[in-house]
Amino acid sequence: MHADTKPRWERRKDARPQELLAAALDLFVDRGYAATRLEDVARRAGVSKGTLYLYFENKQELFKAVVRENVVQVIGQAESDMAAAEDASCTELLRTMLRRWWTELASTRASGLAKLIIMEAGNFPEIAQFYNDEVISRGQALIASILRRGMERGEFVTVDAQLMTHVLIAPVIMLMLWTHSHDPCGAGVDPEGYIETFLGLAQRGLARGTP
Amino acid sequence: MHADTKPRWERRKDARPQELLAAALDLFVDRGYAATRLEDVARRAGVSKGTLYLYFENKQELFKAVVRENVVQVIGQAESDMAAAEDASCTELLRTMLRRWWTELASTRASGLAKLIIMEAGNFPEIAQFYNDEVISRGQALIASILRRGMERGEFVTVDAQLMTHVLIAPVIMLMLWTHSHDPCGAGVDPEGYIETFLGLAQRGLARGTP
Amino acid sequence: MHADTKPRWERRKDARPQELLAAALDLFVDRGYAATRLEDVARRAGVSKGTLYLYFENKQELFKAVVRENVVQVIGQAESDMAAAEDASCTELLRTMLRRWWTELASTRASGLAKLIIMEAGNFPEIAQFYNDEVISRGQALIASILRRGMERGEFVTVDAQLMTHVLIAPVIMLMLWTHSHDPCGAGVDPEGYIETFLGLAQRGLARGTP
Amino acid sequence: MHADTKPRWERRKDARPQELLAAALDLFVDRGYAATRLEDVARRAGVSKGTLYLYFENKQELFKAVVRENVVQVIGQAESDMAAAEDASCTELLRTMLRRWWTELASTRASGLAKLIIMEAGNFPEIAQFYNDEVISRGQALIASILRRGMERGEFVTVDAQLMTHVLIAPVIMLMLWTHSHDPCGAGVDPEGYIETFLGLAQRGLARGTP
DNA sequence: GATGAATGAGGGTTCATTCAT
DNA sequence: AATGAATGAACCCTCATTCAT
Structure with a gap:
């Protein structure tokens, strides 16, 4: 009872x-x-x-x-970390940032959101705008600022910072798509190996030869 | 009548x-x-x-x-061209292949299909499978074979050919997505500049320093 | 505590x-x-x-x-006032009554209720009945009695008292509706001018020409 | 079969x-x-x-x-009829118009629409606007123009045309409300008698005494 | 074959009403 | 007594699909 x-x-x-x-x-x-x-x-x-x-x-x-x-939270954290790392090597900073992107975002369930945005942005402009403002712009700015700093300090070869930013984020975005995608395009890609391969390519491709 | x-x-x-x-x-x-x-x-x-x-x-x-x-009839030509270019520099060959991918595929309406397939694959496993077998595998094999040849000949640094293949196709796929996307992720990216920036990075990142 | x-x-x-x-x-x-x-x-x-x-x-x-x-406590006062004004000119009495209706009822929040009752009566027959018995009948009786008295005394032309009552209350009710209405039907009507215009029409329309 | x-x-x-x-x-x-x-x-x-x-x-x-x-149709017809009746007596014209309003609109199912507008205009501004533009404004203009013409010709006493228009349409609107209303306010009103009573009042109230 | 009128299951959203706290 | 979180039945509108013409 x-x-x-x-x-x-x-x-x-x-x-x-x-x-x-x-x-x-x-x-x-x-x-x-x-x-x-x-x-x-x-x-x-x-x-x-x-x-x-x-x-x-x-x-x-x-x-x-x-x-x-x-997503937004993570970006905010990265921004403050970046600000706090004034004197780190840019090579190292870039590697850290891209790695973090993977570990904190791309490898989580959240990476599916990127796919969603790419897929449906055309039909939901307001959402696309929001995502762009809150996530993409800020992420790209972060990468670009590292590139510029590295070029100023002579660590990196001279490149167009904006274009190179797009080039650098592409593999991570693709990994996000592959990871949270049911399609087999990137099936079987080992994320760890993929990331390291990519970081290696980027490091060598950006590094200014020591005279 | x-x-x-x-x-x-x-x-x-x-x-x-x-x-x-x-x-x-x-x-x-x-x-x-x-x-x-x-x-x-x-x-x-x-x-x-x-x-x-x-x-x-x-x-x-x-x-x-x-x-x-x-989706199908697009790989064959590249395959035969590749076979016919036995003695070309691998650096050059890789550059040519990636460029052609862009000019002949990515820049056309078909690139929109790639996006669509990647995005809707989850809802159409059958199509995803089909696309993978007929298009992706063969394309990846092509890139991988160039990488391997370049490594054998000492043109390229040693890398995992399969992983690097994934890394190398990512930016082109992303460009396809950006091109046929209404979303602002890649808005304003100049394809030509993007491709060249990417090819430069790849070239430097793969090239074996001449001693 | x-x-x-x-x-x-x-x-x-x-x-x-x-x-x-x-x-x-x-x-x-x-x-x-x-x-x-x-x-x-x-x-x-x-x-x-x-x-x-x-x-x-x-x-x-x-x-x-x-x-x-x-809704209820509004008629009594008018009824006793009417009784107390035995010897006033009916023309004047009618004018006073209709004016009071406006000043004491129609111009207050209660006029909104009148609108609401008229409008929702279809869905609340019980309320409509109640309102009719307690308010409308008594008000109409008041007007009608003035008309009859005026006709008896030769102040007014001969008309059907009940119908004329309906005609006379219509403009006041409409003013109530317009006042507490967001709709533009009566937008911009100046209540004072409206009332005076109406009273003038009524006075002339009822007055028996002096021979 | x-x-x-x-x-x-x-x-x-x-x-x-x-x-x-x-x-x-x-x-x-x-x-x-x-x-x-x-x-x-x-x-x-x-x-x-x-x-x-x-x-x-x-x-x-x-x-x-x-x-x-x-509704709109009927107004249009009235407008052209009015235009075609240049030389009719304004007293007669006004009577005709108001009568027609009753016979062609107020006595039909359409009169319920007026009630609806008054009732819900506040919650659906766009509808109210539409109704005002298409029906009310045009109807009021029609009445007002007869009044003005009648004043010019010396048939009518001098009044504020706009206010008198509001006064004159009020009884007809009320009749519409009473007719297509479930409420008992106007129950038992004989429309024919009501209209005639009203027209008589209006005619006498407007007529200029013959000198 | 070709048409496009007709269907009806659903999806986003609101709100009177209930009830655990 | 008072609260306000939770419910669920409706309502407007869309669109893949059917079928009389």
Whole structure:
């Protein structure tokens, strides 16, 4: 008589947002933006459709929150680290940054978000804009600043910093795509080996020969 | 009333599938799978919605047909060229191959298909498999063989040929994605400059220093 | 821990219903029945959504309560004034009554309620009935009795008293609607000018020409 | 065996819009704008939800079409008739116009639309704007121009044309509301008598005494 | 064959109502 | 008594698919 009766629902205000964001990340990554149904997100988080709207204004805001939670944070950290590493060797700094990108972003579930953006940006311009402003621009600026610093100090050969930035991020982005992609293009790529191969190429390709 | 008068566009019956496939390619590339409405495909092909269903069972079959139609016949030529260039410098050969990839494939509408396949592969494993076997494997083999030849001849530093192949194709694939993407990730990238920057990096990163 | 300390807002318990009714009146008048969200009513009354349900069974009951609360006590005064003005000129009396209607009723928040009742009557027959018995019938009787008296005394032309009553109240009701309406039908109508124009028309239209 | 089987649906392109408009008019008038569900409109017209969207872009456009079909037309006709009646007596013209308003609009199902607009204008500004532009402004202009003409010709006493217009349309609008209202405010009003009573009042109230 | 009108399952979103706290 | 998190039934609208013409 003492109530084994399960309550129809539980009140867990503090945990909900995280649970919803986790569920949303999974589904967005898995199915893409358009194909993710909010009802599924809710169910996966163990709540009803309506509850989701208590925490996120709409689908787009939910997505932005997912990006903020999983990607933007990491970029911010990298930016401050970079600022704090004034006197490190640029070669080393670049290697560190690109590696971190991999370990903290590309190797996580979050890498699926990059794929999603590339895929659906055309259909959801506002989302693309947001991602560009919050993630891409800042990431590229980070890389470019390392390149410029390295060129100033004579560590690197002279290149177009912006173009080289694009070249350098391409392999990491591709790895993200390959990793969180069901397609076999990059199947069987060992991420560790891939990253090292790439870093080696970059290091040699950028290094200024010692006179 | 003479029944022998040939209807004016009898011939169209044969052309219809091609027109539909062309229209579908354009729209799939532009908007992705889910966001492409069959009514738009039909209209672009100059027929009605119902007609499309006379030639393709449903949306998914149309998509498969588009891939089959557009994706295959592109590797053979490169393979024979490669075989014919036995004695060229590997540095030069690699540069030529990667450049051709860009000029003959990546810069065309077909690059949009690559993006599409990478992105929608999760929902169409069958297509992904097909694409991998017919296109990716053969392309990768081509690059890898150049790398191996260059290493044998002492032109290149020693690297893992397969991993380096992945590293080398990444920027070209990314350029394809950027080119046929509405998203701002690679917006403003000048393809020519990008390619040259990349080729320079690769050349320096692979070249064995002359003692 | 002296238990005699009076909680600071014990008294509120009694005030709550009034506060809720006031809030509900404002919002119902502003937005209509369907468009009024109970959450807004609660917030405006300074309580939470759940609290509202402690005092009113549901939205419909709240609405009924609002009507009951605001609609009745308005006719009595006019009735006794009329009785006290036995010997006034009927022309003057009519003018006074219609003016008072405007100044004491139509120009206040209560006029919004009239609109609301007229408009939502279809969905709340019970309320419509109540409103009719308590307000409309008595008001109409008042006007009609002035008309009859004026006709008896030879001040007015002969008309059907009941129909003319309807005609005479129409402009005042319309002014109520226009006043508490967001719609542009009567936008820009100056109530004072409107009333005077109307009274002039009525006076001339009713006056029996002096031979 | 010869097909008593009822086809799942019939193809009646030409009749559909009218059927949908009729169904929509009924429901809008009955329940108001917000409370009318498009599915009900469709069902009443004998089609499915989706079919409605083949003919009307959305709820708002459906409503506008209903107004155009039932109200705007009539105003247009009145405008041209007015223009064609250059030399008629203004007293007569005014009487004719107001009568026509009643016979062609107010006494029809369309009068419910006026109520709807007054009721919901605040919540649907765009609709209110449309109705004002297409119906109210033109109707008021019509009445005002008769008044002005009558004053110029010495038929009418001098009044503020705009205010008097508002006064004159009020009883007709009220009659519309009463007629298509479930509420009892105006219950039992005989429209014919009401109109005549009103026209008499107006005629006497406007007429310039013959010197 | 060809058409395009018609269908209906669903997806995003809102909100009256309930109930664990 | 009071709260506000949670629910779920609706509603508007879209679009792949069907089928009468």
